[in-house]
Amino acid sequence: MINQESQLKLQAYLDGELSAPEAAEVQGWLSREPDAQALLDELRNTKAALLGFEEGCRLPESREFFWSKIEREIERQTEAPALARHTSLSYWLRHHFLPLSGVALLSCFLGVLYVESGRSAGQFGEMELASEDMGSYTFRDHNEHITAVWLYNHGDDSKSIEPSSLVSAQPE
Amino acid sequence: MKIFRVVPIWAKVAFCAGALALMCQAQAAQAETMRLEALLVWGTDEPQSPNPKHEPVDADLARRLRKLPYKWKNYFLVHREVAEVADGETKAKISMSKRCVLDIKNLGTNRVEVRLHGDGKPVSVHTETLPIRQLLILSGDAGNETGWLVIIRRVQRLDSPPPPLVKGTN
Numbered sequence: 001m002i003n004q005e006s007q008l009k010l011q012a013y014l015d016g017e018l019s020a021p022e023a024a025e026v027q028g029w030l031s032r033e034p035d036a037q038a039l040l041d042e043l044r045n046t047k048a049a050l051l052g053f054e055e056g057c058r059l060p061e062s063r064e065f066f067w068s069k070i071e072r073e074i075e076r077q078t079e080a081p082a083l084a085r086h087t088s089l090s091y092w093l094r095h096h097f098l099p100l101s102g103v104a105l106l107s108c109f110l111g112v113l114y115v116e117s118g119r120s121a122g123q124f125g126e127m128e129l130a131s132e133d134m135g136s137y138t139f140r141d142h143n144e145h146i147t148a149v150w151l152y153n154h155g156d157d158s159k160s161i162e163p164s165s166l167v168s169a170q171p172e
Numbered sequence: 173m174k175i176f177r178v179v180p181i182w183a184k185v186a187f188c189a190g191a192l193a194l195m196c197q198a199q200a201a202q203a204e205t206m207r208l209e210a211l212l213v214w215g216t217d218e219p220q221s222p223n224p225k226h227e228p229v230d231a232d233l234a235r236r237l238r239k240l241p242y243k244w245k246n247y248f249l250v251h252r253e254v255a256e257v258a259d260g261e262t263k264a265k266i267s268m269s270k271r272c273v274l275d276i277k278n279l280g281t282n283r284v285e286v287r288l289h290g291d292g293k294p295v296s297v298h299t300e301t302l303p304i305r306q307l308l309i310l311s312g313d314a315g316n317e318t319g320w321l322v323i324i325r326r327v328q329r330l331d332s333p334p335p336p337l338v339k340g341t342n
Contacts, residue, residue: 102187125300130293144236147300148309 002035010036014043205258206278206302206326212251212268213237213321214314215244226250233323236307244319254327257284268322276324286310286324302326 002010006029012018013026030037059066125147129136137150213229214221215237226248228234237247255263255276262277275287282303288295288310300308304326311321 098184098187099182102184102189102191105187105191106189125298127299128297130295130297134296136296139241141239144239144307145303145305146236146240146307146309148240148242148307148311149296149298151296151310151312 002033002039006036007039010040011043014040014047204278204280205256206284207254207256207328208263208276208284208302209325209327210253210255210266210268210274210276211249211321211323211325212272213323214248214250215242215246215311215319215321216248217243217245217317219246221248223248223250233307237321240309242311242319242321247321250320272320272322274322274324284308284324288322304328 009018009022009026013023018026030040125138127136127138127149129151131153133153135152135154137152139148139150140146141148211229211233214226229237229247229249234247238245251268253266253268253274255266257263257276257278259278259280262275264275266274266276268274271291273289273292275289277285277287279285279299282301284300284302286298286300286308288298296310298308298310300306302308302324306325308324309321310324311319314320
């Protein structure tokens with residue numbers, strides 16, 4: 001029985017891949033082992049049979065045309081990076097400008113909205129009284145959306161306006 | 173167009189949303205004419221006003237006034253004025269009574285400046301944000317345990333779309 005390692009060595013011997021000492025060793029082994037010699041003969045026959053059936057590759061076009069195609073492909077691949085550099089601006093515009101402009105528009109809107117909301121919500125109103133003798137209380141009800149101002153006069157100066165004079169319930 | 177086929181969908185959505193938002197903002201920022209209502213109201217505990225021309229204020233206004241720290245139970249409408257004030261313009265000399273006059277200026281972005289005059293002399297100036305539903309109330313003592321209130325509020329403009337109809341319940 002020939003093990004797998006010996007079979008592989010025999011195959012290498014048949015293909016001429018062994019060094020001279022190894023080949024001499026295999027030849028000695030073949031002279032002693034008839035099974036090995038039989039296997040070598042079988043391998044040699046198989047190799048001869050396969051060589052007879054091997055067909056050459058036939059090109060559908062002429063040799064010059066075949067190689068010119070390969071040359072063009074090589075040239076195309078070397079020019080591709082340069083072409084990519086030329087189209088980088090349009091690529092950038094397509095892939096970044098529109099998305100970025102959309103984000104910028106949204107940011108602008110949110111910014112304006114924030115400023116406007118701060119302007120309207122952050123200001124509680126202002127009040128200015130015409131006379132130092134007048135005072136006021138301001139009451140804000142945010143749930144009812146009411147700002148109520150109570151005006152009063154705490155001075156004795158007759159030049160100031162008396163708020164109570166603004167309205168009369170009596171028939172006019 | 174070929175360029176729009178290669179743009180990612182999120183970018184298209186962001187672009188459209190941004191453009192739409194800016195258009196809405198631009199429309200909102202347009203100069204707006206305010207339609208304002210000024211009411212002179214008398215607050216009292218009396219069930220009836222001595223002036224037969226005075227009517228109780230509307231129920232919603234009365235409800236809101238009763239939530240304020242005013243002490244009166246009843247509120248009667250003495251006088252009502254409606255004015256349309258364009259953006260940046262002033263509606264001057266809105267006469268609420270013989271002695272009470274208002275100047276109202278539309279400052280834009282829902283803000284108003286109200287100048288209160290009594291007997292021809294300035295009393296106070298108020299600057300306030302006045303969106304729809306907001307009330308600005310200027311008030312004071314009217315003697316005999318009563319009070320006066322000048323109420324300024326926004327009302328729907330005549331050319332604005334009507335509010336949605338609400339089906340009454342029986």
